[in-house]
Amino acid sequence: MIQRFFFFIFLLFISITLSFSQNKVIVSGKVIDSQTNDNIPFCTVQLKDLKKGGYTNIDGFFKLPKVPVGKHEVMVTHMGYSPYLKTINVTKKGISNLVISLSESEVELDEVMVIGESEETQMEKQGFSAQKIDTEKVAIQSVELNTLLDQTSGINVRQEGGLGSRTKYSINGLSGNAVRIFIDGIPMEYYGPSYSINSLPVNLIEEIEVYKGVVPVTLGSDALGGAINIKTKKGKENTLDFSYSIGSFNTHQVALNGAHRNKDNGFTFRGSLFYNYADNNYEVWGDDVKVTNPENGRVEEVRAKRFNDGYEAYGTKLDIGFTDTKWANQFLVSLVYSDMYKEVQHGATMNVPFGERHYTQGNIVPSITYQKKDLFTEGLDVDLFSSYAINSRTLVDTTTNKYNWYGEIWGENPGGGEAGGPVHSTTDEGTLINRFNVSYAFNNDNILNLSGIITDYKRTGFNREAQLGGDTSNDYQKINKSIIGLSYSNSAFTNKLRTNLFVKQYAYSVDALYHTYSGGEYHPLPKQTSDINYGYGIASSYDLTKKLTIKFSAEQAVRLPVPDEIFGNGAENAISNLGLEPEISQNMNLGFRYGELYLGDHSLTLSTTLFYRDVTNMIQRSVNTRGDLFFYENFGKILSKGVDVQVDYDYNRKLFFTFSGSYNDTRYKTKYTADGYKNLHYNSRLKNAPYLQFNTNMRYDLSDLLSSKGQLQVYWNMRYVYEYFRYWENIGSDNKDIIPTQFVNDLGASYRFPQNKLALSLDIKNLFNEQVFDNFAIQQPGRGVYFKVSYSIF
Template sequence: MLALWLMVAAVSFAQKSRKNAMRDSVTLDNVTVLGKSKTQQLREGALTVNAIDVRSMISSISNLNSLIDHTAGVKIREEGGLGSDFDLSINGMSGNAVRYFIDGVPLDTKGSGVTLANLPISMIDRVEIYKGVVPTWLSSDALGGAVNVVTNRKKTNYLDASYGMGSFHTHKADLNAQYIFRNGLTIRPTLGVNYSKNDYTMKGVELWDETARKFLPQDRKRFHDAYLSLLGQVEVGFTDKWWTDEFFVSASYHQTDKELQTGQVQTRVIGMADKQTKAWSVGARYQKRAFLLEGLNANFSFSHTWDHSIATDTAHRQYDWNGDYIVSGHNELNGRNFKRRHIKRPMTNARAELNYLFSDEHMLNISYALNRTGNNRWDDVDQEFEPANDVLAKHIIGLAYNQSLMQGRWYNTFFVKDYINYLSVEQTDLAFLTNSRDVTGSNTQNNIGGGIGSRFEIIRPLAIKASYEHSVRLPLARELLGNGTTIYANMALKPECSDNLNLGLFGTLQYGQHTFYYEANGFLRFVDNYIQPQIAEKEGMMQYTNEPAVHIKGIEGEVRYNWDKRLQIVGNMSWQDARNRQEYLTNGQPNATFNNRVPNRPWLFASTEAHYSFFDLFQEKDHLTVSADYQWVHWFFLSWEAYGSKSTKARIPTKNTIGANITYSWCRNRYSVSIDCDNLFDATTYDNYKLQRPGRTLFAKFRLLLQ
């Protein structure tokens, strides 16, 4: 409150001394540049950002993951089919070092089961991917970057509905609509449903051959991997009123039912264990320009989420890939006690942001975010399990100063962040694994970070930008407290710290109907207490641990070509070198993994795609687009390079996949149909932890847009 009072006093004094009236704006980034879309403006800002226009591709895509996976410096590795866990890396930083948002609010406020893969596509306008340096207005402790999903904010009535079906008994349905009454009251309902049996063929899994009397590779279909996701949301509010630019209250419900086919390793086959999650959420948000003072803009939001997950693992069975089983006295997931584990994680999220424009060239921003997560857990079956109620709370305060000089050719941002982390722990079970007895009770930690970003346009086709941030990432609840199924808790985890540096150049060349955009970036990441998942292959379980020091360096480049809005070609390549820099262990002995690449991380990959559109082909205002894409990922080791013989070490093989899509729309885009084929030539591919991905996948989609 003191900081807020001081800011209001300062801007009030500055306001009295101003000579010229100033235009209202939320941030300097929103200054309109003629001929450039919002996504292009973001790419050309001071920070390193991938901006993806989703709205123009809604008819042809089925989920965000496939779209994001084709952008420079970003790689998504999924552990199976629809609904499987996935790992997204940005410039070599992955997992929970990357934070996810929807309209600037943490995505998990919708429920722990809501991910990029099951968000309704029709509700999305664009996706912003921040690399290494994250703006203060996101109010996050992201270390490696952030993904912000920006939803549709049309000012007209519309109905956008779609239904699709595809391989492996997959079905997807989305609905997004808006109705504005005469008094300005606006209602926005959203619905998304995803279902799949995920019964794709697993190639070359080891099974006992009675004739040969040994294990031999064979092909078998997955048999216990069905997934159902349901997300419903309604927003009610007003826009463009004297008392608010935008005020909405919202309520949402999300449910997932997920059968578990494997643990964290493919050799452990699960035939009956499953997990259900239900989440209710309520929230409100308020935005106003000229809030109390001319030039002072406000953005407030609040939400509370009731999240309840149940993991059931009570089968007295041990399965193989035939679907056969033997009677067992232990559970399927980790060979321990049978369980029906309940975890309630209520989450409260509050956010406040104030922006003040001293002039068109100078702006001050102050932000505050609270995120409080509970961890109330108990078990209906495991009598040895000790119930507990833990609490993890984070306070993040940010202050930024932005300036635009030389008529917008030179833009700078300076910022500081304060991270406050509170942890209260009750659980003490499996203390030899979770270190819970070492931290039982409550403690508070405080960390300071900050950075700078700058962009300068030398000439119109050439500009340079650089950014730096000393960032701190506080461990997430699932890292500290586990997830009750496949992840053990680790109470001794320390916050990650990193010095992130980006340097890039970019430009746009235009000649007639030909437009060529290029961008190249180099980056350095110096990470202390790097949080990384470790896999226990015997149990198929995972636990997060700290690596004392990891250094990451890399380069990436992307080119885009557009001709007459008919032909678009995009290509990118990324090289990311992440290495362990701890030379000696705590006991003084040399570290065997010193200077090894961090395992289970792609380090060299590329993609390209091409789209060609035909207009007025069969009738007036129709549109046919034919697309193809190619992805390549160099092989990488599953575990540390120094352990074992290189010739026999497990490695994730090189990935080569080709995809194709055809989309036809007519009646001014009112109707559209698309057919998409992923992995056209049915290549055997692996991703996270050498878990096999689906083969050739077909998906057909119909979309209706009324507006």
């Protein structure tokens, strides 16, 4: 392994001598209709001489990065329009306002050969095992971000209910916080659940970046199993978009997004807001949904509706400052505010329903961002971000009532509290976040990058229901983290070979109190821990042919525990574990991508990745012996290996079909216990973890059937997850608890009116009303129907 690593280093430095410098800039603009001046979405934009290109987005705009200075032949095509062909002269400043006008064609275009590479393709061909999800084509659908991620190869999304429920992500067998979620490059946990992947509507999202295993230092965090980076919309034109979705279980989702920029001085204002509401009163049934029959005293299984699972969240993000000026590409003062209310229907399983337990959470996150390309000298780019996140969470569970699954009060608990003792606690969190990213391009083929994120987290609170001296929530709890990374990127052989070398330092310290109970009293004891770890790695890819790319990446990665894992989270029924240790993993990926292959009107792309993860001290969420509370613990040694694959096919740019599948073999590899005895679970498959899944997505464009220029599409999604055991597979009887096989189908249709301002969609989720479980004994919603309207005001 070490010899191979140094071989790649040697190959990298050999390639440096063969690299040649060439100025490359950005060409961007828009495509419009010559008669109406309306922007035209989803046009093919190509630079024929470079075999490079992309597509216009839903607003008709396009961006082609890394275009060499000089003259190039640009070709733009779209069904129903005559092809556009013209030579453009690209200067050192690039082109930022190219306007291309298309005229209607009286003759249908028989064949459009897309010979360029989109930004998605360019990202997938890098050395990292990465994928970009463009939200433009699904923005008008009643679809959630979690659904889009669950349709991506190698990713498994496990939800515990309807809209607003707790969610767990897994990439290639590693799950929980080993997979880090970012919003615009900032770790999502600092925003709180009210402004998160669960609450943000797809209309506010530009794109999603997914990294599997090895993560670039530019994200500046301790992602061990992979990372998901959600990029919100940052329109620079004057825009205002609105959407409203209504559907089953009294679900409502509203989103508004707008931007204004003064072209004279660069003054920019951006704003977005959202509102989500759902009763989540869907029907549940099964072994854990039981009610005592008052006539005969027997406990019977029933079909009942959830009655204490409501969810409400709203929030806004405001940016004000300057963009694209001489002194800054971006200088923005921002504010994120959000709030939520969430009812809690049950604990770790559905066997005991709650009738009044609920929590609220709100946050205020002011921040300042400064970005400048070519600062002081050409090639020096700087990106600085500073913020202070204020979060407050209140959990209320004081009732003495006991509820059954009909929502009826059947008894009384004199002590109060539905999930243990009575709780009326408030938790206040404050986090100072400083992030920097500095890169220097010696030329277009050699780039040095230094990045990092430094956070100072504090938590305190109080429990109004705690006994005298027994309130542990007001103890001080502090975590300081520092993750610094240095990387060197090189491209060689006319950009056929791309290599990235990097090192990272992970430092953290914990300062907190924990309580012991003896002699009828609570005794607070201080606990301080600190640690420094290092990681390193390489990501490389090589174009064997114009269509075949092979990729390899490897790293030693470290993942530090997050506050909720160490200190617990009462709102999510999670208790503390101050003894958690960092996870350490040896990650490797080997993959290839073939495509796009064109055969007449047919297009095909195939990509696959073999992965290997050797993890020490994996942090895993477990359930206590009573089955009502969660806690996080270290597992000794875990080995995960497997494969994920994705196939993309389209016919004549009308029929689009995607198949993605993943298999991982994740095993517990700690052979002996701390006492020297043989571990009973050695070499067993990791408990409560899915290992085989696949998704299919199909979309068909029926616009040709319309006399107008509107766009009509129908789409179908299918998700399959094979059954897996709740506990260890090697112990227990033959009828061990399992999470059953999932086979879920969604169907929908959308219509975009001419001029691209108004769009309507109708979606049916869980078409066949299957009983769906992502977690043991926690049922997800059945069939639901949703209607959505989207309107571009200007």
